[in-house]
Amino acid sequence: MPHPRWTASDIPPQAGRLAIVTGATSGIGYEAALALARAGARVVLAARDAAKAERAMAAIRRVHAAADLVARPLDTASLAAVRAFARRWQEEGGVIDILLLNAGIAAVPQREETTDGFERQLATNYLGHFALTGLLLPWLRAAPAARIVPVASLAHRQARLHFDDLQSRRSYGSQDAYRQSKLAMLMFGLELDRRLSAAGLTAQAIPVHPGIARTDIFRRGDRAGAVQQLAGRAIFGLIGQSAAQGALPLLYGATARMAQGGAYYGPDGLWEARGSPAPARIAPQALDRAAAERLWRVSEELTGVAYGF
Structure with missing residues (x-):
């Protein structure tokens, strides 16, 4: 079991280790990049917006002047950018x-x-990450004990995979599409760890979720609906925890010696909305092995990325 009050100060020394963080310019991604850099890791901020990445690196260096950082362009909504x-x-x-x-x-x-013809939330949150992990697998295999940390969500509990309409062409709901993408991320993490283990590899996949963290995930620029923005900010503002606290399960999965491959971690408080890292509840649909294998096959077909185990 995790330490009951595990914090960023419990991160083991990360000197000599390299971490890639997607979406590292704000929110829990930024906080995770900051904590990993403080612990001595070389951190690659993989981000769609180059200017935001530069500002994030400058902010991290104001806190930790010796931070070893590099920015690389990445838009997980685009297979061309992932490749x-x-x-x-x-x-x-x-x-x-x-x-x-x-x-x-x-x-x-x-x-x-x-x-690429994908529904944007599914592409950004899941399919781009599936492709990225497969393409980077040779460099993960080369590490003595790599950690792959897919970020899922509490929202997976209300989700199901619409294999007959995965891209939401016949029916679209913003929350339904988001929930599906996060269920896919959790199932991907669990299935990836099974496949890594079956191949005899030392790399582990450890899915996590941040609980309810106060971030700007609901701010979608000129595409955002005012109702969604206001509702999201109100709910997250009332019961959410800070982005730094929400990043702790990510950091736990990435670095804690006690974290186990194929496990799922999130906050330990009421409804897993906030708190310290602990084992999290997995909804039954995420444990469906046949569905996970089908999702894997479909993901390989859609992305054109086959994992070389």
Whole structure:
């Protein structure tokens, strides 16, 4: 069991380790990048917006002047951008010790489709991360004990996978699409760990969720619906915890010696909304092995990325 009050100060020394954090420019991704840098890791901020990445690195260095940081462009909603990131990593990168799959969006009021023909929330939150992990697998395998940390959500409990309409073309609801994407992330993490273990690899997949954290995930620029913004901010403001506290399950999964592959971690408080890292409840639909295998096959077909176990 985790320490009852596990905090960022409990992160083991990370000197000599490399971490990639997607969506690291704000919210829990930023807080995770900051904590990993403080612990001595070299942190790659993989972000869609280059200017935001530069501002995030400057903010981290104001807190920790010796932070070892680098920014790399990545838009998980675009398979071309994911492949470009992987190609550049092949040319310039090295062994990856931590891959923190955090980038995400929510509350997109009207259905949007990416250039790949995917529903935007599913693409950003899940399919791009599935492809990224598969493309970076050689550098994860090269690490002595890599951690892959998919960020899921409490919302997975109200979700199901719509295999007959995965891209929400026939019927779209902003919350339904978000919940499906986060259920997919959790099932991916559990299935990935099973496959890593079956292949005899030392890398582990450890899915997590941040509880209810006060971040800007509901701010979607000019696409955002006013009702979604106001409702999201009100609920998260009333019962949510800080982004730094919400990042703790991510950091626990990425670094804690007690964290176990194939487990699921989140806050330990009421409804798992806030608190310290602890084992989290997994809804029955996320434990459906047949559905997880089907999701894996569909994801490989959609992304064109086959894992080389």
